[in-house]
Amino acid sequence: MRPADNPFSVSRQHQLQYRFPQNESWETVLHRLQENHFRGALVGPKGTGKTTLLLELQGKLEEMGFKTCRLFLNRDKRKLSKNEVRELKQAVNQGAIILLDGFEQMNLLNHAKFVQRVKHAKGLIVTVHKPIKLPTILRTATSFKTFKQMVSELQNDSRQFEADQLKALYDTHQGNIRLAFRSLYDLL
Numbered sequence: 001m002r003p004a005d006n007p008f009s010v011s012r013q014h015q016l017q018y019r020f021p022q023n024e025s026w027e028t029v030l031h032r033l034q035e036n037h038f039r040g041a042l043v044g045p046k047g048t049g050k051t052t053l054l055l056e057l058q059g060k061l062e063e064m065g066f067k068t069c070r071l072f073l074n075r076d077k078r079k080l081s082k083n084e085v086r087e088l089k090q091a092v093n094q095g096a097i098i099l100l101d102g103f104e105q106m107n108l109l110n111h112a113k114f115v116q117r118v119k120h121a122k123g124l125i126v127t128v129h130k131p132i133k134l135p136t137i138l139r140t141a142t143s144f145k146t147f148k149q150m151v152s153e154l155q156n157d158s159r160q161f162e163a164d165q166l167k168a169l170y171d172t173h174q175g176n177i178r179l180a181f182r183s184l185y186d187l188l
Helices: 026-035 050-063 082-093 108-117 144-154 163-172 177-187
Strands: 039-043 068-072 097-101 123-128 136-139
Touching (some): 039 050, 050 097, 082 097, 082 108
Parallel strands (some): 039 136, 097 123
16 A cells, blocks of 8 residues: 555544544633633643644634744754744744744743743743643543544545454553554554
C-alpha cells in the first residue's frame, strides 16, 4: 500500500475534528476564554488532541475577527527562532492573540521572558501537559469510545480492525491516540 493510501496517514488524521470531553463544547471554551481575557491553557497528556484543538481554535478566533499568531515548540525545537521572535513582536503590536503549542518545552527562564514579551497581546493561549499559572480553559482527554469512532471514520476498504485489537492498542499507548494511529498505520 502506498503511504498516501493508508487511511491512518498523518494527512488523513488531520482531517478529523477535535472531540470535546463530555459537557464541553466550542461555546464553553470560547466563554471561558472571554472570561479570562483570552488568556489560558489547554491542558492534557500527549496525544489527546491539544494541537488539533488549538488549530481549530485559531480558525474560530479568526472567524470572530481576531488576529492570531501561532507558534510551535517541541522536543527538538525548544526555543523560538529569531524570525519567530520578530513575528511575535509584530503580532503583539498588532493586538493579536498568541497561540503557543508546546509551552512546556521552554525552561522557566524562557517561560518568564515569553510571558513578558506577550503581556500587551490581545491574548495568550498555550498547550501544556500539566496545569500552569494561566487559567485552564480545557482539559483534553481521550476515551476508547472516541478512539474507536475516529478509527471507523478513517478506515476505508482497507483491513478492518476488531474492537479487541483497537482496545489493546489504545491501552498499550495509554490513551495516546496519536501513537495508536501510528501503530495502525504500521499494521496496514
